[in-house]
Amino acid sequence: MTKALIFCSFVSIIICFSGCATMTSSPEPQNVKISTEPAGAYVDVFNFREKEIASSGITPFEAQFAKVSDWKKGLYNLNYYTHGDGLYEGRRAIAYELYITKPGYVNEVVPIYAESHKAAIAGNAVVGAFLLPAGLLFSAIDTTNGSGVDVGNNTVLIKLYPDTIDGRKNRLIERNIAKCRKFRNDPNAIIYYTTEIITNVPDHYESRVLRANAHIYKGKTAPALDDINFILKANANDSEGLKLRGIVNRINGNIQQSLKDYAMALQISPNQPQIYFERAKTYYKNSQSSAAFGDLRKACELGLEQACDYKF
Structure with a gap:
């Protein structure tokens, strides 16, 4: 690293x-x-x-x-x-x-x-x-x-970037987001680069989403929830934020709240396959196999290849 x-x-x-x-x-x-x-x-x-x-x-x-x-x-x-x-x-x-x-x-x-x-x-x-x-x-x-x-x-x-406050911010954002893509399989690298952005630009949306996902991947739900709450405080109807909160609630065992988060997210973005995919995991964890496989089929129909042959 x-x-x-x-x-x-x-x-x-x-x-x-x-x-x-x-x-x-x-x-x-x-x-x-x-x-x-x-x-x-x-x-x-x-x-x-x-x-x-x-x-x-x-x-x-x-x-x-x-x-x-x-x-x-x-x-x-x-x-x-x-x-x-x-x-x-x-x-x-x-x-x-x-x-x-x-x-x-x-x-x-x-x-x-x-x-x-x-x-x-x-x-x-x-x-x-x-x-x-x-x-x-x-x-x-x-x-x-x-x-x-x-x-x-x-x-x-x-x-080249203008030697101004905004120019240097844009330089930092573009460089670090690109590095996150390069190290997309390394959650520690993603957390490092996004934190550098957030320290300078606290309301940078993509960095908050990337860092929340990285924390979730590491099983660190508390810091993930900090970023998710920041996103939802700025926009309570952000479907990505609601989806991420649903994942955190599932990991923490809050099954019913997780399902509510996904339902709200789907009201906003009904054709987002990743939401169906994540909700399927929550259904399956709650022993609702029929609903879980139904969401997997829907995610597959919407183009998420990972859902087409996913095995619980």
């Missing part, structure tokens, strides 16, 4: 390097177009390996990124990890950093990461060199890692 927080505290993009059997040549550098939204920002491209400014320019402009053939000399801040099939191991390092300034906007530091790969093939290790691919890894706004970076083929687009 600590490493994830460190890596996600910056705007980041990843340049992915492919495996290679030979590391004797030094390939030609690759040009990458750097743009900002809005344009007209000054950018220093810092070579992390050589500890020097490699190039500078005003966006949009093209910068050269050197391909590294000696991976041992190119690694900083080592981060070992294993890829999906267990056959590959890699090391991740900062290759470059973009220092971005524009009057009236928040300064940004954008690390560009490099990866080396070691593939186990028939018992023999083939070590991969740092080689820039034909295109960068992502192809759209990178909401998965909270970077605010748009990456296309050999292009990088960084979103």
Whole structure:
């Protein structure tokens, strides 16, 4: 978790390097177009390996990124990890950093990461060199890692935020919500990032919902109820808040109150399958099997695939 927080505290993009059997040549550098939204920002491209400014320019402009053939000399801040099939191991390092300034906007530091790969093939290790691919890894706004970076083929687009109270709030919200999506299976990460938002913007609705769900996932109904009550105090007819309260009441054994919460939520949002799905669990817990399966069928009909083959 600590490493994830460190890596996600910056705007980041990843340049992915492919495996290679030979590391004797030094390939030609690759040009990458750097743009900002809005344009007209000054950018220093810092070579992390050589500890020097490699190039500078005003966006949009093209910068050269050197391909590294000696991976041992190119690694900083080592981060070992294993890829999906267990056959590959890699090391991740900062290759470059973009220092971005524009009057009236928040300064940004954008690390560009490099990866080396070691593939186990028939018992023999083939070590991969740092080689820039034909295109960068992502192809759209990178909401998965909270970077605010748009990456296309050999292009990088960084979103800038006004250096105002509202601008900094929007920057915090957009970055942290994106990080929550990236770490959607880690309730502790979600609680951390949403709490950071709520501390600065107490009435941020999405953060309250995400944090309540994370607390529920951890079985912590009291802090979940704090967020739910905040939501319902602002809007007593919020169907999401009512659904979440129904879940908390079910967990706490308040079955009849749970069913009342779902009934109220369905009056407001009668075509929300997740409400039927959660109410089915409450019915089943209350030994009302027929009603439970009826709600599962309804949730499935409304498009919730999880409900179609759900087993109690």
